[in-house]
Amino acid sequence: MTDTSPTSARLREAVGPYFGRFGGRFVPEALVAALDELDAAFAAAQVDPAFIAELDELHRTYSGRPSILTEAPRFAEHAGGARILLKREDLNHTGSHKINNVLGQALLTKRMGKPRVIAETGAGQHGVATATAAALLGLECVVYMGEEDTRRQALNVARMRLLGAEVVPVTAGSRTLKDAINEAMRDWVTNVDTTHYLLGTVAGPHPFPTMVREFHKIIGEEAREQVLALTGRLPDVVTACVGGGSNAIGIFHAFLDDPDVQLLGLEAGGDGVETGRHASSITGGAAGVLHGNRTFILQDEDGQTIESHSISAGLDYPGVGPEHAWLAESGRARYEPVTDADAMEAFRLLCRTEGIIPAIESSHALAGALREGRRLGEGGIVLVNLSGRGDKDVDTAARWFGLVSAPDLVNSEAERVDLKEAQ
Amino acid sequence: MSSVAPVLAQAKAEGRAALIGYLPVGFPDHDTSIAAMVAMVENGVDIVEIGVPYSDPLMDGPVIQHAVEAALVAGARPRDTLVAAEAVAKAGAPSLLMSYWNLVDRYGVPKLAADLAAAGGSGLITPDLIPEEAGEWIEASDEHGLDRVFLVAPSSTDGRLAMTAAACRGFVYVASTMGVTGVRSQVNDAAEVLVRRTRAVTDLPLCVGLGVSNAEQAAQVAGFADGVIVGSAFVRALNEASSPAAGVRAVGELAASLAAGVRA
Ligand SMILES: Cc1ncc(COP(=O)(O)O)c(C=O)c1O
Numbered sequence: 001m002t003d004t005s006p007t008s009a010r011l012r013e014a015v016g017p018y019f020g021r022f023g024g025r026f027v028p029e030a031l032v033a034a035l036d037e038l039d040a041a042f043a044a045a046q047v048d049p050a051f052i053a054e055l056d057e058l059h060r061t062y063s064g065r066p067s068i069l070t071e072a073p074r075f076a077e078h079a080g081g082a083r084i085l086l087k088r089e090d091l092n093h094t095g096s097h098k099i100n101n102v103l104g105q106a107l108l109t110k111r112m113g114k115p116r117v118i119a120e121t122g123a124g125q126h127g128v129a130t131a132t133a134a135a136l137l138g139l140e141c142v143v144y145m146g147e148e149d150t151r152r153q154a155l156n157v158a159r160m161r162l163l164g165a166e167v168v169p170v171t172a173g174s175r176t177l178k179d180a181i182n183e184a185m186r187d188w189v190t191n192v193d194t195t196h197y198l199l200g201t202v203a204g205p206h207p208f209p210t211m212v213r214e215f216h217k218i219i220g221e222e223a224r225e226q227v228l229a230l231t232g233r234l235p236d237v238v239t240a241c242v243g244g245g246s247n248a249i250g251i252f253h254a255f256l257d258d259p260d261v262q263l264l265g266l267e268a269g270g271d272g273v274e275t276g277r278h279a280s281s282i283t284g285g286a287a288g289v290l291h292g293n294r295t296f297i298l299q300d301e302d303g304q305t306i307e308s309h310s311i312s313a314g315l316d317y318p319g320v321g322p323e324h325a326w327l328a329e330s331g332r333a334r335y336e337p338v339t340d341a342d343a344m345e346a347f348r349l350l351c352r353t354e355g356i357i358p359a360i361e362s363s364h365a366l367a368g369a370l371r372e373g374r375r376l377g378e379g380g381i382v383l384v385n386l387s388g389r390g391d392k393d394v395d396t397a398a399r400w401f402g403l404v405s406a407p408d409l410v411n412s413e414a415e416r417v418d419l420k421e422a423q
Numbered sequence: 424m425s426s427v428a429p430v431l432a433q434a435k436a437e438g439r440a441a442l443i444g445y446l447p448v449g450f451p452d453h454d455t456s457i458a459a460m461v462a463m464v465e466n467g468v469d470i471v472e473i474g475v476p477y478s479d480p481l482m483d484g485p486v487i488q489h490a491v492e493a494a495l496v497a498g499a500r501p502r503d504t505l506v507a508a509e510a511v512a513k514a515g516a517p518s519l520l521m522s523y524w525n526l527v528d529r530y531g532v533p534k535l536a537a538d539l540a541a542a543g544g545s546g547l548i549t550p551d552l553i554p555e556e557a558g559e560w561i562e563a564s565d566e567h568g569l570d571r572v573f574l575v576a577p578s579s580t581d582g583r584l585a586m587t588a589a590a591c592r593g594f595v596y597v598a599s600t601m602g603v604t605g606v607r608s609q610v611n612d613a614a615e616v617l618v619r620r621t622r623a624v625t626d627l628p629l630c631v632g633l634g635v636s637n638a639e640q641a642a643q644v645a646g647f648a649d650g651v652i653v654g655s656a657f658v659r660a661l662n663e664a665s666s667p668a669a670g671v672r673a674v675g676e677l678a679a680s681l682a683a684g685v686r687a
Contacts, residue, residue, distance in 0.1 A: 026524050026551050028482050030576035030601055032583065172488055173478065182481040189482070190602040192578065289525040289551075290479065302501050303529030304478040 017206030079373025082380035096388030124156025126200030201244025202321035205292030216250025268310035269337030359388030447474030449499025467682025484605030512543030546570025607634030641684030
């Protein structure tokens with residue numbers, strides 16, 4: 001097992017722009033002024049009681065915070081007798097943790113006096129959350145989505161449009177999330193005076209990794225109290241899935257300076273890291289620069305980005321937030337891949353044992369919890385960030401488990417499988 | 424070939440702006456791209472900006488995106504740009520590589536600096552690298568006497584203009600508009616304002632890029648800048664030609680017309 005002792009007593013206070021050798025700002029000069037403006041607006045908002053109160057009010061009366069902690073005893077029977085506790089971000093309005101960050105940034109957008117937000121989305125969860133906040137606060141909203149993903153996630157495209165957002169299919173490059181980010185950056189460079197780029201994870205140039213973490217750290221702060229109240233002690237292990245890493249850093253943050261609490265991030269292992277078809281940027285990538293920061297990325301020997309693969313659209317990204325890269329390199333957190341098959345097995349198990357349909361993203365964290373539980377055995381406590389619910393994944397899951405015949409499925413799903421097979 | 428500075432000084436002595444032409448290596452294929460760069464030089468381009476194809480060109484508009492995507496599909500590699508730099512040097516002009524940072528990072532900054540200097544290239548234009556992140560490149564370019572061209576933008580504060588210009592060698596790339604590369608029907612007033620603001624903080628030549636596509640615009644920009652940078656229009660000339668040979672001819676013709684523009 002890796003040494004998980006902290007490298008500093010105050011990991012929680014790291015504020016960027018660098019996390020070890022990671023992070024920074026690798027951006028066109030044209031964006032620096034906007035990043036500085038955002039940095040200043042965020043710094044001011046963080047200590048402004050009016051902003052704090054407004055966000056807190058939205059959390060309580062709109063998202064439904066605090067999210068509850070649910071013990072999963074029947075699920076835990078498959079985890080060597082350890083206790084498994086689920087932090088229920090799936091119960092938030094819009095169905096995932098994404099809303100925490102979106103509400104924070106949308107309020108900041110209003111403070112900066114900008115009338116328009118843009119966002120990237122892969123699965124559509126961040127796009128839906130952004131469209132939701134834009135509707136709530138009266139902002140114009142444009143969401144960039146890879147053309148491939150608009151087909152894979154047709155239902156979320158419709159949701160965004162119902163909420164009044166414009167969804168722009170991106171036809172450049174691989175037509176997936178990374179290309180949607182490129183296109184959002186191009187829009188931002190062009191319209192930066194009127195527009196805030198509402199980035200959906202803890203990646204991108206400073207201050208995004210720090211700011212997005214700050215908006216999500218409430219997950220871990222609540223969970224730490226809830227676990228203490230329920231069990232009288234801190235958990236042995238905290239697990240979370242890692243795409244860009246926002247839900248993971250959100251739940252890890254409160255525990256960073258508790259050296260006895262092990263932090264485990266689960267990356268999308270796809271068909272297995274050894275096959276090359278995965279999205280495990282830390283386990284299977286190398287240090288480089290992508291989308292404005294230095295971090296671990298999937299790249300070829302020339303530095304061209306390699307496309308990621310995962311059954312989970314929300315984890316299907318060839319990079320990871322710089323703070324995770326640093327926590328991995330320093331040994332404070334561990335990162336391991338979970339294959340599509342293991343994630344889907346954990347998905348099925350949670351449905352059957354607890355009556356909760358998790359997001360496939362979150363199922364990676366559940367698979368990690370099963371492993372850790374078996375390792376810890378009787379008396380162990382594992383806290384899992386259940387980052388989202390699985391409504392959006394029902395088609396994918398039904399096909400995976402052979403629960404419906406192909407003609408019953410919506411077209412987008414059938415096309416997705418055709419495309420996957422064609423690749 | 425060393426710095427681009429003498430070429431810019433010569434143009435100035437002739438009472439005109441320099442013409443800088445961009446093409447990515449490998450589009451539509453390796454040999455044609457290099458032939459087109461040579462045709463640029465033969466028709467009056469003073470400095471060639473050699474694009475290094477990258478999978479995620481977030482400062483580029485559709486014309487260049489499409490070209491670099493095609494170049495990558497055709498197998499273009501970063502090291503091909505060194506071959507291009509040698510060919511351009513042989514044709515008698517200095518060249519700068521235009522590269523997104525991860526490609527340089529991956530190649531190894533000191534190694535790229537050494538290899539580029541050996542190939543006769545003059546330096547790098549770095550669209551997604553700001554001086555604050557450029558420590559290793561500043562060191563390596565000093566060691567090999569290479570030019571460092573950073574960009575300034577209309578949104579840059581006066582403080583950043585001074586800081587960025589101070590980090591440049593060769594010239595300062597003045598991004599004429601807020602936005603990505605692409606052909607524009609009009610040159611924006613912002614360019615002239617930004618040139619004036621940058622002039623106040625540096626003695627380096629100021630070259631204006633983003634959107635210039637024809638002789639008339641080149642003449643207009645030449646009225647206030649030391650150099651005119653043209654990219655998408657050259658790529659479009661290659662792209663719209665009926666054959667590679669016709670593309671090379673079209674690039675040459677465009678170069679000749681722009682060269683007349685900067686002398687107008
Ligand atoms: C439910 C859920 N969990 C996790 C993620 C991955 O994002 P991150 O790693 O930033 O938490 C997504 C992204 O769409 C998601 O929808």
